[in-house]
Amino acid sequence: MKTDFMRFFAALIFVLTTTLAQAQVREMDTVQLVNPKTVIPDHPRLLLLKGEEKLLQKSINSKRIWKQVHSSILHQCDSLIATKPVERVLLGVRLLAKSRECLYRVFYLSYAWRMTHEEKYLKRAEQELLAVSNFSDWNPSHYLDVAEMTMAAAIGYDWLYDDLSEKSRTIIREAILKKGVGTSYDSAYPNYRKWLSVTNNWNQVCNAGISFGALATWESDPELARRVINRSVASIDIAMKDYDPDGAFAEGYTYWGYGTTFNIMFLSAIEKVFKTDFGLGKSAGFLKTACYLENMIGPTGKNFNYSDASESGILQPAMLWFGNKLKDPSLLWNERLQLTDLRIKLNADRLLPAILIWGKDVDPEKVEAPKKLLWTGAGRNPVALMRSSWTDPNAIFVGIKGGSPKVTHGHMDVGSFVLEADGIRWGKDFGAQDYTPLELRNIDLWADRQDGQRWEIFRYNNFAHNTLTVNNQLQQVTGKGVITSTTSDPAFLSAVADISTVYKGQVAKAERGAAIVDKKYVLIKDEIETSDAEVMVRWKMLTSALVKVSGNQAELIQWGKRLRIIVPEPANIVMQTWSTEPPKDYDEPNPGTTLVGFEVKIPAHSKSTFNVFLVPGGTLPDTLTTPKPLKDWH
Numbered sequence: 001m002k003t004d005f006m007r008f009f010a011a012l013i014f015v016l017t018t019t020l021a022q023a024q025v026r027e028m029d030t031v032q033l034v035n036p037k038t039v040i041p042d043h044p045r046l047l048l049l050k051g052e053e054k055l056l057q058k059s060i061n062s063k064r065i066w067k068q069v070h071s072s073i074l075h076q077c078d079s080l081i082a083t084k085p086v087e088r089v090l091l092g093v094r095l096l097a098k099s100r101e102c103l104y105r106v107f108y109l110s111y112a113w114r115m116t117h118e119e120k121y122l123k124r125a126e127q128e129l130l131a132v133s134n135f136s137d138w139n140p141s142h143y144l145d146v147a148e149m150t151m152a153a154a155i156g157y158d159w160l161y162d163d164l165s166e167k168s169r170t171i172i173r174e175a176i177l178k179k180g181v182g183t184s185y186d187s188a189y190p191n192y193r194k195w196l197s198v199t200n201n202w203n204q205v206c207n208a209g210i211s212f213g214a215l216a217t218w219e220s221d222p223e224l225a226r227r228v229i230n231r232s233v234a235s236i237d238i239a240m241k242d243y244d245p246d247g248a249f250a251e252g253y254t255y256w257g258y259g260t261t262f263n264i265m266f267l268s269a270i271e272k273v274f275k276t277d278f279g280l281g282k283s284a285g286f287l288k289t290a291c292y293l294e295n296m297i298g299p300t301g302k303n304f305n306y307s308d309a310s311e312s313g314i315l316q317p318a319m320l321w322f323g324n325k326l327k328d329p330s331l332l333w334n335e336r337l338q339l340t341d342l343r344i345k346l347n348a349d350r351l352l353p354a355i356l357i358w359g360k361d362v363d364p365e366k367v368e369a370p371k372k373l374l375w376t377g378a379g380r381n382p383v384a385l386m387r388s389s390w391t392d393p394n395a396i397f398v399g400i401k402g403g404s405p406k407v408t409h410g411h412m413d414v415g416s417f418v419l420e421a422d423g424i425r426w427g428k429d430f431g432a433q434d435y436t437p438l439e440l441r442n443i444d445l446w447a448d449r450q451d452g453q454r455w456e457i458f459r460y461n462n463f464a465h466n467t468l469t470v471n472n473q474l475q476q477v478t479g480k481g482v483i484t485s486t487t488s489d490p491a492f493l494s495a496v497a498d499i500s501t502v503y504k505g506q507v508a509k510a511e512r513g514a515a516i517v518d519k520k521y522v523l524i525k526d527e528i529e530t531s532d533a534e535v536m537v538r539w540k541m542l543t544s545a546l547v548k549v550s551g552n553q554a555e556l557i558q559w560g561k562r563l564r565i566i567v568p569e570p571a572n573i574v575m576q577t578w579s580t581e582p583p584k585d586y587d588e589p590n591p592g593t594t595l596v597g598f599e600v601k602i603p604a605h606s607k608s609t610f611n612v613f614l615v616p617g618g619t620l621p622d623t624l625t626t627p628k629p630l631k632d633w634h
Helices: 002-027 055-062 064-080 096-116 119-133 143-159 168-184 190-196 201-216 222-241 253-274 284-295 317-325 329-340 355-359 433-442
Strands: 374-377 385-386 398-402 417-421 424-427 468-470 482-489 492-498 510-517 522-531 535-543 546-550 551-559 561-569 576-578 596-603 607-616
Touching: 055 064, 055 355, 064 096, 064 119, 064 329, 064 355, 064 468, 064 492, 096 119, 096 143, 096 355, 119 168, 119 329, 119 596, 143 168, 143 190, 143 385, 143 551, 143 596, 168 190, 168 201, 190 201, 190 482, 190 510, 201 253, 201 398, 222 253, 253 317, 253 355, 284 317, 284 329, 317 329, 317 355, 317 433, 329 510, 355 385, 374 492, 385 482, 385 492, 398 482, 398 492, 398 510, 424 561, 424 607, 546 576, 551 576, 596 607
Parallel strands: none
Antiparallel strands: 374 385, 385 398, 398 417, 417 424, 424 535, 468 535, 482 492, 492 510, 510 522, 522 607, 535 596, 546 551, 551 561, 561 607, 576 596
């Protein structure tokens, strides 16, 4: 009976939310920002106006890194000449891989044509554009596919406009309008417009893609183009406000790269065409998000990969826009490392040509390190990120999060942390699992209610994360952990999170603190208060290291380096390990990983404290500081 009521209540909330969202979308359609008399630049007008190639070439000639990126793009274009155009082949429910491949090819080839005027690049780009223009559709049932394909076609149509045949221009233009821009207004596809009112990456990607299509084909239907831009400004503002107050991105590192970069593509395009961003640039949280992204990367080059994120840090073109916009080159510290240390393949990003446009005024080799060792951000998925040094490759790095499993792409990872020291990621996160195999198995991947099938996926629930589990139960989906205090003293960098609400009904209170002490070791401190029943609490950390346990200690060994876990409190605990063998046949394998930690019974109506020291190196420091209560950490 209770389950039936909860499902009815959830359905009612869904209906009300959908109704409000539809009203919000209708209101967007009435926004008037672009003056009907506005005169926009001739082609090419997207991102790089006619004649600006000369300034770009000057930057390339004078900066070694940009010359390297430019050469890499041309090399990739040469490898594309003999390939066949993409074909309309779906992977599961998605055409997205083909849309992305087309965007990569067209953006690179169009760039190569504009910078070299070698005929081979023009002809190969034209073949790609005609091929996708002749697709039956761009798969509007999964609208990201439409958005990226529209952006690809728009860039090619605009950048090659003067050199395409009239026949080719007509075919490509009609495809952009009918298979791209037009579908966003087609009443036969009402669900395709849901992205207009959401806060996540779908909003940013879809608005950017459709807006590129409208800007590229402006002359064909100026009124439609104005409607699209007016609507997109009103819509994308919703997503940009989700970065408030400090810039922390709810969906984590990987989707920051996706949503934020497309958001910047949109801002960059409208600023170039209209000489204004219609006030979007005043979004304080959005402008702060570059600090969030920079601090998310540890000394190993890996990111704090909570939620559906991959572990490896990658080159982020959007950071070049932020560095230029904010006049703060230190924001590009990780991009400098990516570019100068050759940690990446320069063909890895389909939007790579944009890095040259946004970064032409910066020399990556002259970027200086940031100063602050701790960064914290509130919002829907609050995080705290700290390190002992920016320049020492063996520095200690800790990321800890609050948040809620309910956020888009969220996991039951509230209170979870990652840890690096001596160039090793000791405490890690599995991150994302590939969606397509799950969807092909009819797993309800996006059912984020408490009894949703999403939480049966091993990598998504709290059993696989570096957090607490009480009585072998799941965290509460509707709970939220918040960062309550931080300290920025280099001798005691710390953050405290109140994670009580994700254990509602399990314990009365749960708080977790993480600290880097004297730049030598890490302390994870938990304070738990029980209510009417005894509970069993499991503390655990995921690692790729070889683990040797002995009493209240564990030694982790990886790549010839060591880290020791010591738990002096509570007394008489015994360290142990747990397998990461997938419990379901649809779970991805987790080879070479182990969960290490301990279990403790806590009596009813009592308080308990866990002090866990994580000490890099083979030997202990002279003393381990007796930790203060969490209330005294601020």
